[in-house]
Amino acid sequence: MEIKQAKSAGFCFGVKRAVDTVYEAAKEQDVPVYTYGPIIHNAEVVQDLSEKGVAIVAEKEDLLRCKGGLVIIRSHGVGREIYDFLKQHDISYLDATCPFVLKIHRLVEKYTAEGYRILIFGDKSHPEVAGICTWGEVRRTDVLESMEEAENFPISKGNEPEKLCVVAQTTFHNKKFQELVAIISEKGYDIIVINTICNATQERQSEAKEIASAVEAMIVIGDTKSSNTRKLYEISKKECKYTYYIQKAKDLDLTKLKSAKSVGITAGASTPNNIIEEVQNNVRNEF
Numbered sequence: 001m002e003i004k005q006a007k008s009a010g011f012c013f014g015v016k017r018a019v020d021t022v023y024e025a026a027k028e029q030d031v032p033v034y035t036y037g038p039i040i041h042n043a044e045v046v047q048d049l050s051e052k053g054v055a056i057v058a059e060k061e062d063l064l065r066c067k068g069g070l071v072i073i074r075s076h077g078v079g080r081e082i083y084d085f086l087k088q089h090d091i092s093y094l095d096a097t098c099p100f101v102l103k104i105h106r107l108v109e110k111y112t113a114e115g116y117r118i119l120i121f122g123d124k125s126h127p128e129v130a131g132i133c134t135w136g137e138v139r140r141t142d143v144l145e146s147m148e149e150a151e152n153f154p155i156s157k158g159n160e161p162e163k164l165c166v167v168a169q170t171t172f173h174n175k176k177f178q179e180l181v182a183i184i185s186e187k188g189y190d191i192i193v194i195n196t197i198c199n200a201t202q203e204r205q206s207e208a209k210e211i212a213s214a215v216e217a218m219i220v221i222g223d224t225k226s227s228n229t230r231k232l233y234e235i236s237k238k239e240c241k242y243t244y245y246i247q248k249a250k251d252l253d254l255t256k257l258k259s260a261k262s263v264g265i266t267a268g269a270s271t272p273n274n275i276i277e278e279v280q281n282n283v284r285n286e287f
């Protein structure tokens, strides 16, 4: 059996940076270390960090109990109100927000100050998007997920075209981004489109598509809560009917790969290398 593993599978630059920050802090700091939300969507890594004494704080108000310790902000980033809260209560923090997400915060802030209405293409329930929204004005910042929502987005009002700045969640699907832009471009706005989809995501998605179209079975590894892994699964499934979404090596039913002559493997940005290697070894050893 031929195995094609995506070179882009696994931790991206931003996730690696955030995870390394927490491991280093857990080792070096002599104060309690907290992450604001799980550092990544990977249960095994979160469990390992918990065993090293790193606690998760889920709500803003709970940050008060971190006084005297160190809070680490994860790669998805947070809203403006969290920075304000931490400063107001004199709580120490390390900002491990991915620089690509921070760039979107700055763009939204800048264009809002210049009078632009903000449109974010992304998953409304995702913490990255929730964080990005807070850098705009509540009444002039919208999130769109679907073609239908883009169709229903109002046309520009007034005599002059209203100014509109479009950005995207870093893990948004590139083709869908272009399709939504095409719809919004017809609404009469003075529009600035900034494609803020991260290269790591684009590369991982293109490579998954390429591999899935060339193999008989495809394995996508990642936590079920990871939106970028879910997207990899959707892309792969379109190309390869026999695509399997697993979280860990033991989730893979090897009997399903029995008749496949070639298998592709990719993984989301929050999947550690050791899990990817274990899956690859299991497939190799079995066939």
Ligand code: SF4
Residues within 6 Å of the ligand: 012, 013, 014, 015, 075, 076, 098, 099, 100, 101, 170, 171, 198, 199, 200, 201, 269
């Ligand atoms: S996917 Fe891109 S934007 Fe998101 S954390 Fe990774 S490098 Fe940063």
